[in-house]
Amino acid sequence: MIASTLLAAAANVPATPAWNPTVGIIISVSSLVVLLLATRIEKPLVGPKFPILPVSVPTFVAAMAFGHIIGVGIVLGLTNIGRL
Numbered sequence: 001m002i003a004s005t006l007l008a009a010a011a012n013v014p015a016t017p018a019w020n021p022t023v024g025i026i027i028s029v030s031s032l033v034v035l036l037l038a039t040r041i042e043k044p045l046v047g048p049k050f051p052i053l054p055v056s057v058p059t060f061v062a063a064m065a066f067g068h069i070i071g072v073g074i075v076l077g078l079t080n081i082g083r084l
Contacts, residue, residue: 017079026075031067038063 078084
């Protein structure tokens with residue numbers, strides 16, 4: 001039952017792009033933008049601190065993870081409309 005449901009849904013899933021430098025640049029830029037925005041949160045310095053960046057290690061990891069999520073959304077959206 002589950003396999004037939006997944007096969008039925010697979011026909012509606014748009015194609016995902018292969019990795020190329022454009023995809024890497026989009027995800028990197030979105031991660032850096034989110035990292036810059038992470039410095040504006042209420043408590044960015046809770047936990048061990050980076051010596052160079054004005055954020056803590058947990059804030060950095062969270063910002064990079066959220067930046068990747070945003071970047072993947074951008075890549076999939078651009079692929080869906082045919083721009084990538």
